[in-house]
Amino acid sequence: MLWRDFLNYEFLGNTVTNYLWFAGILLFGFLFKTMLSKLLSGLMFRVVKRFSQEDNLPVFRRLLLQPLEMLLFLVFLYFAFKSLDYPLDPTQAIRKNEPFLKTFMLRTYQVFVIVAVTWAVLRFVDFIAHMLSHRAERTSSKLDDQLVPFFKDFTKVFIAILSFLVMLGTVFGVNVAGLIAGLGVGGLAIAFAAKESIENLLASFTIFLDQPFVVGDLVQVADITGTVEKIGFRSTRIRTLEKSFVTLPNKFMIDKALDNLSLRTFRRANFMINLTYNTTSAQMRAIVRELQEYIDQHPSTNQDGRIRFSALSPSSKDVMVLYFVDTMDWNEYINVKEEINYKIVEIVERNGAQFAFPSQTVYLERKPAPEPAEAEQPMAAGFPATDLQ
Known part of the structure; x- marks a missing residue:
């Protein structure tokens, strides 16, 4: 009876049993989230294994393990809080009879869930790009070597923007369609604010279509000479002859005179x-x-x-x-x-010749010595000696 009374004892609107369930679910999720993440990543890898020519399971787990751990812990956190009752905000309880604290925590939880899902999707995109990069290395063309990182970055930016819009609509109840339509009014101001970014994005498409250089080419632009290592949708990264890493805007790459040294015949x-x-x-x-x-x-x-x-x-x-x-x-x-x-x-x-170095020859002119008779003649007050006798 005492044990049952202790379990039924209420504190802040919840019994000891509710708190034990809450702590047990959280402890179980914390201890087994890594094991469950590895198991889940193995099941997910079976889906994409048919598209991979190599055993990329270690790479897949390395990329997806942390996002899946966070996502699984949030799932256990949800069930843990489901076992608790929440106190009501008096004002909200009188007017709408809604649990204020529970609503606030639910909105915060939804934000973290969207962040975790977005993180997992971005890491999945990194894995797909990793597989495509290995395939591109086996081809003789260098165009696919630069298309893979470009579209990887482009896809990740698109996913991040889409997730942000989903968060606004789902969590905060924002009318996303109306927001997008309203951007047409301020679109001109946004375009001016992002003028350089848009110019660099258009320049990247020019680079891909015109192909003045590709990844791996040795180029010289302005006073910078180096090997192109990556072409993104905003900038191009060059490894110089001094092994430094220079990032140049794409607009700079097409506006300046560029010498592709790799295309020289000699x-x-x-x-x-x-x-x-x-x-x-x-x-x-x-x-x-x-x-x-x-x-x-x-x-x-x-x-x-x-x-x-x-x-x-x-x-x-x-x-x-x-x-x-x-x-x-x-x-x-x-x-x-x-x-x-x-x-x-x-x-x-x-041939008996010698190498020269910068030098100068200096000739010094020496004046002749005066006659002895003239040198021994005495002088007094500016007059010759004969005048003083």
């Missing part, structure tokens, strides 16, 4: 060799001739190379070196250039 090397003025004409001719023959016979260059005695600089005799390396790979290009540079040094040294 890579050009153009520089000067500065030789000292002590180099004779015979040495100059021999150096130019041997360099020209080496460049023409090199297996990695074409026949457009030019070695010419081009200028007489203030401190050197200059030989122009111009050649084209038949490769698109940057590492191979610098390796060939290094090989040719060693050969240039070898040819110059073999």
